[in-house]
Amino acid sequence: MTEFEKHKKELRARAMKLPLHPGVYLMHDKSGKIIYIGKAKALKNRVSQYFGSDKNHDEKVRQMVAHVDWFEYILTDSEFEALVLECSLIKQHTPKYNILLKDDKGYSYIRVSKGPWPRISEAKQIADDGAEYIGPYVSGWSVKQSVEAAQKIFRLPTCNRVFPRDIGKGRPCLNYYIKQCCAPCRGKISEEEYREAVQDAINFLRGGSAESVRELTRRMEEAAEKLEFERAARIRDYLAAIKKTAERQKVVCSKIPEQDVIAMTQGSGKTCFQVFRFENGRLTDRETFFINGTGMPKAVRGEFLERYYSMRDRIPPRVTLDGPAEGQELLSRWLSEKAGRKVTITVPQKGEQAKLADMCRNNAAEQLAQATGRTGREASALDELARLLGLPEPPAYIESYDISNLAGEENVAGMVVFENGRPLRSAYRRFKIKTVVGQDDYASMREVIARRLEEYEKNKDSGEGFGRLPDLILLDGGKGHVAAVQPILDAAGYNIPLFGMVKDDRHRTRAIAKNGGEIAINSNRSAFTLISTIQDEVHRFAIGYHRQLRKKSTISSTLLSIEGVGPVRAKALLKRFRTVAAIGDADLQELIETPGITEPAARNIYNYFHPESKDD
Incomplete structure (x- = not known):
């Protein structure tokens, strides 16, 4: 027994002596620094889990346990008091292994530069440069969206050209041709008309679209009465652009006036949370948080809610999640007391709210994809597949197997690998079935998986090819195949999720098979597409190998x-x-x-x- 195992056993023995009472526990490293703070309904049960088998622990928990030298605890009168104390202590000590969110919500401003040809832009702080600053605004995302909308509506330039210096010195850019710039660079607009457009944009930003529409409509009618048709037409175009922008904004709206929508996605050792904040039924702010490591979605979601609202004063009456959170009722009570009114946490299953949660999750997947070098579609498909199969995190490394033969002759198997949702052809492998005579797909599949695990033991030090274990195994077959192969994995001591891919009468993917039943996947578009792609690829690869051997066999028999x-x-x-x-x-x-x-x-x-x- 190693020193670590001995120490872990001692910590477990001490944890088993803790009371079955609510409280907060604090984990310390050898230097005495607090590295993790947690709460528990029953301290003995919760703390002892850390120092038992690590089979069900994620990587973050295993690392944390490896650094624990000793722990202490504080008893509370209730689980709710434990939650409040835990939030306070985490804010005070910022432990390494707790989710820690950087609160970078500073103020933002709208900047209007000085000079005869002013520009409108966003700014994080006021500078002593003579420009006019409008604000402050709490939401930087909202300021950015508003400035971009104003620039498009009133066709203001966004290039780096300086006016009047660069007037007539170059061709207009693409924005002019798609009617998103008035092209001062080509003298298409006078200085007076340009300043009027900038002032209209400022009024739009200060007063909102409704006020701008009323004022612009009045001016358009006035210009028409004075027979200033060119000016009236320009204002008419502004009004049309405002209407078009408003229609786009209605796509992201909510019948519930004030709420936060929170969704998460995991993959490649990272977790991404997306927060959509709605006020007056409109999306007014959006925040993205990246967290190193992954974990059980329910637990990670619950911990994120604690950290996020610990650093937010504004708490809406409703929080909509894309999935259940650990301690959801407790969190709802805590938020209600913090806000001074009832706060409801919901997980919608259908309707408008479910669509908003899906949209939020898709945005989280896109952000994670950009951070990890994948596409949003791949990240979303793997995340959806993990949810569908109940996996702790999206499977980054998937192996799939199929058997191919003709009445038991030239019995072979193909193995394909998908890494981060993409085929990894360098890891594809082919097997000739050695121990099975005749047509027995179950026995053939058992042989293949057994041989694959033997190869892992030989090559595990390399960490590549056969030296890497998959996060998920998919068999081309139903629950019979799964039941036949599962004992092989159990006997070898590998806790690898195993499922089958079931086809319909037309040889198309229909469902996912597991021990004792099936999981329908037709309603999960991203996961369905991924599974269908994997099943088609492994079938193509296996049958291609089988045909190759048959062709060789035919050639050999002719010559021999x-x-x-x-x-x-x-x-x-x-x-x-x-x-x-x-x-x-x-x-x-x-x-x-x-x-x-x-x-x-x-x-x-x-x-x-x-x-x-x-x-x-």
Whole structure:
């Protein structure tokens, strides 16, 4: 027994002496620093779990346990008091292994530069540069969206050209041709008209679209009455652009006036949370948080809610989640007391709220994809698959197997690998079935998985190819295949999720098979597409290998039927001529010149393909 195992056993013995009482526990490292703080309904049960089997622990917990030197605890009167104390202590000590969110919510401003051709932009702070600053605003995302909308509506330039210096010195950019810039660079607008457009944009940003629409409508009618049709047409275009922007904003709206929508996605050792904040039924702010490591979604979601609202004063009456959170009722009570009114935490299953949660999760997947070098579609598919199969985190490394034979002849298997949702062809492997005679797909699959695990034991030090264990195994078959193979994994002591891929009568993916039943996947579009792709790929790979062997077998049987031609000479002929057809077209001299082929053997080969020449 190693020193670590001895120490872990001592810590577990001490944990078993803790009371079955609510409280907070604090884990310390050798230097005495607090590295983790948690709460518990029953301290004995919760703390002892850390120092038992690490089979069900995620990587973050295993690392934390490895650094624990000792722990202490504080008893509380209730689990709710434990939650409040835990939040306070985490804020005070910022332990390494707790989720810690950086609160970078500073103020943002709208900047209007000075000079005859002013520009509108966003700014994080006020500078002493003579420019006009509008604000402050709490939401930087909202300021950015508003400035971009104003620039497009009123066709203000966003390039780096300086006016009037650069007027007439270059061709207008693409924005001019798609009617998103008034092109001062080409003199398409006068200085007076430009300043009027900038002032309209400022009024739009200060007063909102409704106020701008009323004022612009009044000015358009006034210009029309004065027969200033060009000016009236320009204002009409502004109004049309405002209306179009408003229609786009309605796509992201909520019937519930004030709420937060929170969703998460995991993958490649990271977790991404996306927060959509709604006020007056409109999306007013959006925040993205990245957390190193992954874990059980329910626990991670609960911990995130604690950390997020510990650093937020504004708490909406409703929090919508994309999945259940650990201690959801307790968190709802804590938020209610913090806000001074009832706060409801919900996990919608259908309707508008479910669509908002899905949209939020898709945005989280896209952000995570950009951070990890994947596409949003791949991240979303793996995240959806993990939820569907109940996996602790999205499977980054998937292996899939299929058996192929013809009435038991040329019995083979194919293994394909998908890494981060993409085929990893360098890791594909082929197997010739050795121990199964006849057609027995269950026994063949058992042999393949057993051989694959044996290869892992031989190569595990390399961490590549067979030296890497998959996060998920998918078999081309139903629950019978799963039931046949599961004992192989259990006997070897590997806790690898195992599922089957079930096809319908038309050979299309229909469901996921597990021990004792099936999981329908048709309603999960991203996961369905991924599973279908994997199933088609492994079937293609396995049947391709089977056909290759059958073709070789047919060729070999043709050549071996010729008198004087054995396996060595057949191989020599195929090496030189590549195909049986080319051997048949060769003349006698070419056959004699083939290494290893004697003249009598060459005559037999030639006569076999040219029976009419035997008499000659």
